[in-house]
Amino acid sequence: MRTYVLTVFSNTGEKLLDESFEANNDQEAKQVGTVKLDESGYSEYTHRCVSPEAKLVLFHR
Known part of the structure; x- marks a missing residue:
């Protein structure tokens, strides 16, 4: 198993x-x-x- 990180930001950052x-x-x-x-x-x-290698796997702006 690999560890991924999910981060969410508000409009103010x-x-x-x-x-x-x-x-x-x-x-x-x-x-x-x-x-x-x-x-x-x-x-x-x-x-x-992001993946463990810092590759974006999901992104929304």
Whole structure:
């Protein structure tokens, strides 16, 4: 398992969410990140999910 980081920002740049989670690959991480965003109500906020190598796997601005 690989550790990914999901971060959500407000319009003023304040971090609203900064959470790590594990997934087998980038595709699974994208799915898990999307579900976490939907559940927390942050899907329309600026967010990013990065891999252990700092590769963006999910991004919305």
